[in-house]
Amino acid sequence: ETGVTQTPRHLVMGMTNKKSLKCEQHLGHNAMYWYKQSAKKPLELMFVYNFKEQTENNSVPSRFSPECPNSSHLFLHLHTLQPEDSALYLCASSQDSRPQHFGDGTRLSIL
Amino acid sequence: QKEVEQNSGPLSVPEGAIASLNCTYSDRGSQSFFWYRQYSGKSPELIMFIYSNGDKEDGRFTAQLNKASQYVSLLIRDSQPSDSATYLCAVTSGAGSYQLTFGKGTKLSVIP
Numbered sequence: 119e120t121g122v123t124q125t126p127r128h129l130v131m132g133m134t135n136k137k138s139l140k141c142e143q144h145l146g147h148n149a150m151y152w153y154k155q156s157a158k159k160p161l162e163l164m165f166v167y168n169f170k171e172q173t174e175n176n177s178v179p180s181r182f183s184p185e186c187p188n189s190s191h192l193f194l195h196l197h198t199l200q201p202e203d204s205a206l207y208l209c210a211s212s213q214d215s216r217p218q219h220f221g222d223g224t225r226l227s228i229l
Numbered sequence: 230q231k232e233v234e235q236n237s238g239p240l241s242v243p244e245g246a247i248a249s250l251n252c253t254y255s256d257r258g259s260q261s262f263f264w265y266r267q268y269s270g271k272s273p274e275l276i277m278f279i280y281s282n283g284d285k286e287d288g289r290f291t292a293q294l295n296k297a298s299q300y301v302s303l304l305i306r307d308s309q310p311s312d313s314a315t316y317l318c319a320v321t322s323g324a325g326s327y328q329l330t331f332g333k334g335t336k337l338s339v340i341p
Contacts, residue, residue: 149327160233161273161317161331174328208272215325217263220272 121145122221124209130227131199139194139224141209148213150192152184155206155223167192196226204228231256233320235332243340248305250335252318255299260326262294262301265317267334273317277303308339 122143131137143150152164166174167186181203183195192209204227210218232255242248250264261280265273279285279292279301291304301320305312315334322328
């Protein structure tokens with residue numbers, strides 16, 4: 119079992135669809151993160167959860183809705199996305215502010 | 230706006246040579262510094278972290294930090310074709326900060 123598991127690996131959706139990305143970490147960490155990685159741009163931090171409480175929201179549009187039911191699971195609910203939201207979405211976890219470990223990501227394409 | 234700058238490359242080095250990757254950051258209060266390696270189509274993988282001025286060595290990798298110059302570098306000795314990847318520099322601000330700011334990455338190509 120890998121440390122941080124993301125599903126699905128690939129997702130194609132229309133702009134009116136609703137879908138969810140899932141992340142699970144098996145490292146016993148207390149913090150979990152969502153990042154967006156687009157071509158030619160740096161990794162962008164979207165959300166941070168610490169002990170399942172949201173501590174950072176970096177001006178992310180409301181069409182992205184995170185959910186963290188416990189320290190091991192993190193979801194990103196998607197609805198009415200735009201073509202510019204097509205990107206690689208990465209989940210990461212860490213113990214406190216120690217180095218973050220990434221999952222393999224979900225490649226999202228918006229039609 | 231906190232920024233992390235890296236030369237996008239590509240940086241090409243022959244096999245067996247030393248690859249030198251550089252990163253500058255704008256926030257003088259930055260405390261922790263990380264290097265991640267990302268192969269094409271894969272997720273970032275942590276390879277080094279450094280918190281104090283000076284050098285930190287781990288196998289073929291050496292991280293160098295100079296807080297006065299706001300500069301961090303990664304040296305890869307005896308470069309191998311398998312080292313060909315994009316290297317991401319990341320920085321956190323303040324003690325105990327959870328927020329990582331990434332550079333765009335430098336693409337390294339090791340030529341056999």
